Amino acid sequence: MDIKNVIVINGNEFSFNPGDTILQTARRNSVDIPTLCHLKGATPTGECRICVVEVEGARNLLPACATPATDRMVVLTESPKVVEARRLILQLMLSSGNHNCAVRIADDQGWTGFQLGVHKDDKSDQLCPVWGDCELQDLAYRYQVSGERFPKIEVKYPIEDVNPFIVRDFSRCIKCGRCVQACNDIQVNNAISLGYRGTDTKVIAAGDRPLKDSDCVFCGECVQACPVGALVEKDVRYKVRQWDTEKVRTTCSYCGVGCQMWLHVKDGKVAKVSGVEEQPPNNGSLCVKGRFGFDFINSPERLTTPLIRKNGELKEASWDEALDLVAKHFSEIKGKHGSDSMGLLTSARVTNEDNYVAQKFARAVLKTNNVDHCARL
Numbered sequence: 453m454d455i456k457n458v459i460v461i462n463g464n465e466f467s468f469n470p471g472d473t474i475l476q477t478a479r480r481n482s483v484d485i486p487t488l489c490h491l492k493g494a495t496p497t498g499e500c501r502i503c504v505v506e507v508e509g510a511r512n513l514l515p516a517c518a519t520p521a522t523d524r525m526v527v528l529t530e531s532p533k534v535v536e537a538r539r540l541i542l543q544l545m546l547s548s549g550n551h552n553c554a555v556r557i558a559d560d561q562g563w564t565g566f567q568l569g570v571h572k573d574d575k576s577d578q579l580c581p582v583w584g585d586c587e588l589q590d591l592a593y594r595y596q597v598s599g600e601r602f603p604k605i606e607v608k609y610p611i612e613d614v615n616p617f618i619v620r621d622f623s624r625c626i627k628c629g630r631c632v633q634a635c636n637d638i639q640v641n642n643a644i645s646l647g648y649r650g651t652d653t654k655v656i657a658a659g660d661r662p663l664k665d666s667d668c669v670f671c672g673e674c675v676q677a678c679p680v681g682a683l684v685e686k687d688v689r690y691k692v693r694q695w696d697t698e699k700v701r702t703t704c705s706y707c708g709v710g711c712q713m714w715l716h717v718k719d720g721k722v723a724k725v726s727g728v729e730e731q732p733p734n735n736g737s738l739c740v741k742g743r744f745g746f747d748f749i750n751s752p753e754r755l756t757t758p759l760i761r762k763n764g765e766l767k768e769a770s771w772d773e774a775l776d777l778v779a780k781h782f783s784e785i786k787g788k789h790g791s792d793s794m795g796l797l798t799s800a801r802v803t804n805e806d807n808y809v810a811q812k813f814a815r816a817v818l819k820t821n822n823v824d825h826c827a828r829l
Contacts, residue, residue, distance in 0.1 A: 460526045474516040474527055475503055485529050486538070486591055488626065488679050490517040493735075494633035500626070501541050502591065506531045513537055539595050545588060546599030549607055550623040551680075553580045553589040566604070573607065573623055576690050580624065580681045585694040587679035588626060609654055615664040617744050618675055619689050620655075625682035627653055631674035638677075639737060643668040672743040676726055676736060685724050685744075692716070692723045701728060704742040708804040709733055711742055721750045782818065795822030 456467040459474070461483050468477040473496065478485050489500035498515030505516045508526035513533060528534065545551070550570040571577050580586065592598070609622035627646070632655060635644050643666055647656035657666030675683045697716040704711040712728035725743050729736035748754065758774035759766040769777075785794060796814040798807045811823045 457521070457523045459521045460524070462527070462529055468521045472521050474505060474507075474514075474519050474521050474525075477521050478516065478527075478529065483529060485516045486594070487517055488587055488591070489628035489630055491630045491633045491638070491677055492730075494637035497629055497633075500628045502538055504534060504537050505529050506534050535595065538591070539597050542588070542592055542595055542597045543599060543601045545626045546592060546597065547602040548605040549625070550574070550621075551580070551588065551599055553583055553586060553592070570623075573611065574621075574690075578690050581621075581684050581689045582681040583693070586681060605651065608652065612662055613686060614662050615670070615686075617670045617672065617686055617740070618663060619684050619686050620663065621682050621684070622654055624680050625655060626680055627655075628679060630677040630679060631655060631683060634673040634677035639671055639673045641667065641669055641671065641673075644674065670740040670744065671738060672740070673737055675743075688716075688724045692718055697723055703803070704738065705802070706739070706741045706745065707800055708802065708807065710803065711738055713738060713742060715746075722746050786818065791819035792822060794818050794820050795824065796820070798823065798825050800825065800827040 457470065458465050459468055459477055460466075461474075461478055461481070464481075464483075466477055466481045466483075475485055475487065475490065475496075485503050485505065487500070487503045489497055490503065496515075496517040498518035501515060503516040504513035505519075506528040507514050507519070516527075516529070550573055552567055552570045580589075583589070607623040611622070612620040629646060632644055632646055635641050643663075644655055644657050646653060647660060648654060657663055657668060659666075663670070672685070675685060678684075694716075697718045700715045700717055702713060702715055704713050711734035712731045714726045714728055715722045716724045716726065725738070725746055727734055727736035727738045727743070757768045758771055760769040760774055760777060761767075782794070794814075796810060796818070798810045807825070814820055814823045
């Protein structure tokens with residue numbers, strides 16, 4: 453007879469597997485424990501302390517993401533002690549930087565002065581670029597806290613926007629470390645880390661250089677992992693809000709891996725791209741081309757109809773007309789010079805299914821085995 457390990461969370465008994473943390477067990481059983489630093493697939497750090505819970509017999513509150521579940525452990529996830537601790541942590545985070553997400557009390561000139569300071573740093577008179585799509589803001593509303601309890605910690609580092617893809621806003625960084633884990637543990641690029649100490653702590657590339665001068669490959673994994681407005685795609689910052697867009701799921705066309713992605717569409721045009729999390733084969737990860745290489749979709753230079761050369765000039769034609777012309781020339785070449793006079797080059801930038809159809813066409817229709825692929829090079 454199997455003996456199951458049992459943990460008691462908020463009065464309910466749940467079984468767990470050896471090695472499971474409190475957070476894993478809770479989430480598997482639909483018990484909500486909020487987190488900010490936790491990143492699935494990375495080593496838990498307990499850095500943000502938002503996920504602290506009360507464990508019977510423990511002297512202090514424990515981080516659920518980094519505390520192993522043990523048999524007969526009794527856990528409270530929303531006790532008065534837990535709520536008080538989370539409120540305090542959130543207040544400290546909101547006081548450290550330009551978190552102008554409308555959670556401060558706006559009943560005096562202090563709010564106006566704060567906002568004007570943020571506008572100067574941001575070079576924008578709008579609220580935070582991820583307003584309405586920020587995990588810190590969600591928790592601030594959930595626990596009804598604002599940032600004026602503690603004196604504002606002034607930002608020591610200016611915005612970095614000298615690369616074409618990502619804006620790094622250190623004034624909104626809560627030093628949760630999720631971007632570092634995404635870069636080092638998930639993508640294994642090892643381009644960034646936490647540097648300096650105390651209030652001087654910041655996320656740095658090697659030598660504290662701008663990302664454009666570092667080992668960063670601009671996959672954007674850090675942007676997708678960031679729970680706040682510290683890392684935002686440059687093209688959408690202050691231009692596109694999450695409620696302005698419709699999400700359309702599709703498959704990346706840059707190679708044959710089949711990465712799943714969300715197209716964020718505004719006014720009929722793709723505004724940004726993000727990975728579909730917890731879906732194979734990429735589980736949310738994308739390369740620089742998949743995440744940022746979509747401007748060609750709306751390019752005015754794209755061909756929208758086939759072109760046929762007539763009297764030395766390219767003229768628009770229907771698909772039937774173009775395909776009939778190609779088929780006619782293929783037949784003529786095949787009849788005059790034989791099938792092996794033709795060859796077919798396929799591409800690593802199309803799907804495996806497209807490559808299969810291409811080689812089938814070469815062998816079954818053109819009757820040639822002269823098939824090659826750019827990946828061989």
